[in-house]
Amino acid sequence: MRKTVSYIFLASVLLACAAKKPEKRSRFLSGFRTEYNTLFNAKDALNTEFTERSNAHKDNFYAPYINILTYEEQPVGSDIGQSAAFAESSAGRKPGSALPANAAGEAKGATILEIAEAKALKTIDKYSVIRDGQEKNDKIFDAYITLAQARIYMGKNLQALDALSTLMVKMREDKRLPLAKIYQGLAYAKMDDHFKAHEIFAGLKNSDLKKDYRKLLSIYYAESLLEAGKKEAAVAELSSAFEVNSNRKLKSRIAYLRGQVLAELGKSALARESFESAYKYANDFEFEVKSQVEIAKTYNSKDDYSGARKYLEGISKKGTYASRKNEFYYALGLMAANAGKKAEAQDYFRKSLAEKVSDPQIRGLSYYEIGRGYLNDNEYIAAGAYYDSAVSVMTYEPTRVLLQEQTNNIKKLARNYYLVRKNDSMLALAAMNDADRITYFSKYIDDLKAKEDAMERERVRAERTKGFDTGDYSSNSVFASGNGSFENFGAAGKGFYFANTGAVSRGSSEFKNIWGTRSLADNWRYSAKMSSLEDEKNEALGLTSVADPRRFETSFYIEKIPRDQASLTKLKFARDTASLGMGIMYDDYFSNTPLATKTLYDLVDKKPEEKIMLQALYEIFSMNYEDNPAASERAKQILLTDYPYTSYAEFARNPRNSNFLKSNPEAENAYQTSFALYQGEQFDASRQLVEESLARFPKDALVPKFSLLNAMIAGKTSGKEVMILQLEQIALNYENSAEGEKAREMLKWLKSDLKMQMTDEKGNVLKAGNNVPATPKAAVPTQEEVQKNHLLEQKQLQMEMGNEVMSTEAQQKKQNVPVRK
Incomplete structure (x- = not known):
């Protein structure tokens, strides 16, 4: 009987408490039910979101900076979950996307963050215990923090600040308030109000914080400083974050970000130390490889290039690192380029292209570096071709878009460059006498014969070895398998490989993924590409690749040289116009003002027609008069001396x-x-x-x-x-x-x-036919002219x-x- 009465009494108390207002609820019972009921569901929903983001997260090493915090572990200073950079989209399900139907007992279509927000609000509404205007249920603090985090991650920063402000009013004596202030600073930072965020973070930094809170603060403060463009201050705060955090993975990411910022500031030695720390603490294979690549970027001619090269070449052959040879070769190419070893750098970039692809962006960057080498050598057709290849395989969109624009500019420049070279050659040949022309083309014919002989020897050698096995059976070959035969991409026992369309399709996709789109040709990895580029270059220079029967006769070439003045004038005008365009492009497209100035001065020395001459002088003066007056002085003097009454001379004055x-x-x-x-x-x-x-x-x-x-x-x-x-x-x-x-x-x-109107001595207008002389001795101004002159005097x-x-x-x-x- 006593047991029954006790149960009835307890039920009555629970029902009474549930119906009471916040001011009259029991602190003990409300706290108990808060922890093990609605708040649990809110936390669970939030952690579900973090888990999914963690699984989908993939670092973008080609963006300016990586995020410090990932989604794989609980955040520092809280048991709720990680909270940095959740506004960023990831490779898997987008943050805040909908749950499957009926998940967590909610309506179909509600997002996980919306569920967390709703559960947190329900917790506050149902289990809040107010005494004298203050919250007495300690668990409500967690509900407010959960509510604020959910709203921050949904981009509802103002609502998050409202929740945190309410928390600070209702629980102003709570020892956990520094955590609420940290998230308050984060919300301001997400709103790009960095002044307010830094004010909050700086105030917290100077206070006595728990170690867990200090860890979280150092990370958010550093990222906010970086977003505000305060890079030096961000480096100092990242150093502090590295010291205070003990988690190896977190230390690795902090060091990597610090290295990125230092490299951007031009502090290569310090950046290398940071990247070495990132490599030391990394617990992710991808992170290790990318750290090594970044270390390589920091080397220059003053550093121990040979030692670093030997180290990188060594680890590229060890264990699983061998699968990333293309990335290590790319890094070695960067090191060689920074050390001034241009030929060696280009060789490493080509080796990177020859290896199996582990990262398409690295492959695109290798194409880009080779193309840039050609660009520096004024081989614009080859540069454009390699830039095209880079654009086709790159995966980081901002870099790809910029490179596409530069590719288009290179192609425009190439048309002008090769037109200038072709017309210069024609004009030079036209200016030669017959003896000089014969000498010139005799040497050209000798070189042509030697080239064709070498090609014939190569063809004969290829014919003799035809039919012998020259296949690539290395571990990187797409056709390699354990038994040394073709890999069976289809089901076993289905017959000949190429008769299986599904297997061929998969094999073709695998080949394109590794090598890209290639034409059918011998030595397709490299030689075919260079051969086609040579053909394009010859076509741009007006040279034919077809073997003409008369190609070994000097008269065959001499007959094609224009002799009449009209043709030569046309060639010269086309060359001068192209030179003018080329000089402007160097400055506008590539910001290479010295090369643009030299190109335009070379044009001026060739004495083009007046219109082109004036434009060239104007461009030289315009691009140099502010930053390099000495370079513009000659152009200014020519304008003032030879063309004093032109608008260009006025501009120079x-x-x-x-x-x-x-x-x-x-x-x-x-x-x-x-x-x-x-x-x-x-x-x-x-x-x-x-x-x-x-x-x-x-x-x-x-x-x-x-x-x-x-x-x-x-x-x-x-x-x-x-x-x-x-x-x-x-x-x-x-x-x-x-x-x-x-x-x-x-x-x-x-x-x-x-x-002009003629008048008599009295000022009367004389009409035609009234004995008006054909050429009057003097013209008396009309009344209208007098008014016009008077207006000018007034001005x-x-x-x-x-x-x-x-x-x-x-x-x-x-x-x-x-x-x-």
């Missing part, structure tokens, strides 16, 4: 400037003096003072006014045409200023067509200092003219 400073008092005095001289018709003295002022104050706010005054002086001394050129340049350079507007108004008048008078001097920053802001680049 007064290039665009969008960075004017405040007006200088000396410049104001100079302007007043020069304007006074202009009004007194002392034009030469005024012009000299204006030119001196422009040279002394190139960034003064009065530069546009000096330029406009100079144009007015030119109109008085050199005529209408020169004035128009200078006004056009002012309208272009200062289009958003008052001077630019005035220049445009004056140009409209100066360029307008005014018909000139508007330049007086009282109305015109710009010395305020407000007027300066109107100057917003971009430079050419």
Whole structure:
């Protein structure tokens, strides 16, 4: 009876507590049910999400930085789960995707994070115990943290901050509040409010934290600093994180990220030490290999290249590392390139291509490095072909897109480059006398005979060895098997391999995965590709690969040389135009201003027609006058000396400037003096003072006014045409200023067509046929012309200092003219 009564009493108490408001609930019973009921389900849902992300996670070693935390282990400082970088998509199920139907007892289509959020909210609502405005159920803290994490991972950062703020108010005396502040900083960091995040993290760093909390803080703080672009501070915080964390895998990832940042800062020796630590602590084979590749990238000519090369070559032959030979050869190629051993580097990159593919991105990077070698040697067709191959196999999209754009630019440059070479050769041959031509082509024929003899010997050798077994039965061959015969890609006992379409399809896919798309040819790994590139190059140079019966006769080539002046002029114009385009491309596409300048100066020395000459000189001056004035000086002097009355010369005198400073008092005095001289018709003295002022104050706010005054002086001394050129340049350079507007108004008048009208001595207009002389001795201006001249004089008078001097920053802001680049 007592047992029955006890059960009834206990049930009554439980029912009574369940119905009570938060202020009247039992702390003990609420805590017990919170831990083993709804909160358990919330944590379980969140950990399910983390487990799936962990299983799907794959590091992207080609992005600028890796994430420190992965999804395989519990986060430091909490039993809920890892929490870094969950907004990143992964290779498997995307974060936050839906559960299967009826999973966790929820409706079909709900995501795991939504379930965790709902369960956490339910826990807070049902089991909260409030006394005097404070939460007395300790387990509610975990519910709020679970709620905040779920929302952060769903991208609901404001809602997460709201939950954390409520927690800090209701449990302000709880010793676990530093953990809530860490997640508060993380939410701000996810919102890109790095100032607020750093303020929170810095405050926590200076407080007395538990070791587990300090581990979590160091990681989040370092990543936030890095995202904010504070790389030096991030390196220091990563060093702290490396020391405070004891987990080997975590230490390895921290060291790897620190190495990436140091390498970006140009600190190769320190970066190598970090990557060596990453390799030392790595517990993942992929991580070990990539660490070795990064170590190789940090070597240069001052380091022990030979020792590092010997080490890498050694480990590439050991055990499972042998399956990654292509990656180690790529790393060796980078080391050799950094040490200045160009030929050796190219050899390693080719060896990387010859090995079985373990990482398509590495294969693409090897193609890229070979192509870059050709690009540096001006072999643009070969460079373009290897860049194409790199684009076709790369897996990291940002690099692939950039490389595709560069490939297109190389192809454009190649067309100009080989056109210039071809036309240069034709023009040089046309300038030779007959004896020189015969000597030149005799040598060419001798080289051609030697080349064909070598090819014939190779063909005979191949015929003699034809039929002998030359197959590749190494462990890397796709046809290798344990018994030394063809691998049976189909089911056993199904007959001849090539009769099984399924097996052939699988074998073809495997071949393409390893070697890429290859044409059917002998020595297809390399020789066929180079042969086709040579054919393309010859075609671009106008050389035929077809064996003509007369190819050993000098007359066969001499007959093709153009002799008439029209053909030679056409060749020269095409060459000069292509050279101009090539110089501009070097600067615009590859940012190689020195090579662009040299190419354009070579064009100038060949004396092209005036239009091309002016454009070349303008490009040289425009790309150099700010950063390398010495390189632009020759172009400027040619423009000012040989083409003084062109808009290009005006640009050289007064290039665009969008960075004017405040007006200088000396410049104001100079302007007043020069304007006074202009009004007194002392034009030469005024012009000299204006030119001196422009040279002394190139960034003064009065530069546009000096330029406009100079144009007015030119109109008085050199005529209408020169004035128009200078006004056009002012309208272009200062289009958003008052001077630019005035220049445009004056140009409209100066360029307008005014018909000449004849008048008698009294000013009456004479009509045709009234004995009007064919060539009058003098023309009296019409009333309209007088009005136009009066308008121009008014425009000139508007330049007086009282109305015109710009010395305020407000007027300066109107100057917003971009430079050419």
